[in-house]
Amino acid sequence: GQNIDQPTEMTATEGAIVQINCTYQTSGFNGLFWYQQHAGEAPTFLSYNVLDGLEEKGRFSSFLSRSKGYSYLLLKELQMKDSASYLCAVREEDSNYQLIWGAGTKLIIKP
């Protein structure tokens, strides 16, 4: 069956680095997305991985291993504004662009 797992909540310190993991079991694979969602707001797109390896975008990086069904989002130089939920979503093959969503990881940044 389809399943995406992420930790429910994580806490980190301002200025530090945090890694948010996502594991998935799906019927085929055609890309993985990370979104950021601040409380009460809509998700906003952060990154997309379809091939194995690391994609870097400023303070944020995302890694994918298709053979392990595993991805992580790495946030560096944490700022208070990074306090948000981070959603992992997978697109299956032949899915007509539908996404399967994880429940999200709530990241709390402390001073």
Add this chain to the structure above:
Amino acid sequence: DVKVTQSSRYLVKRTGEKVFLECVQDMDHENMFWYRQDPGLGLRLIYFSYDVKMKEKGDIPEGYSVSREKKERFSLILESASTNQTSMYLCAGHDGSNQPQHFGDGTRLSIL
């Protein structure tokens, strides 16, 4: 830039009412999606549409219907609202490529 607009940020309705949630996108996107989001659960797909007058059921269509008379507008209808439909509703547009879905601001709907 990408723009998806939902008509209301907050809405309060009564049990049994027929409720309309409107979503408009200005990107000429073919694909549009309606989700609901509840605490501790991932986004759950209610309905989606690939083109005008086309609709497909998602994972939780019961109690809902949709309308797509024009390409830019995708409406979600709660036929007879119930308290278990109190939720955050999110509309998204997608251009049919490997690009991400883009979301509206969401409608927080309360059914009393």
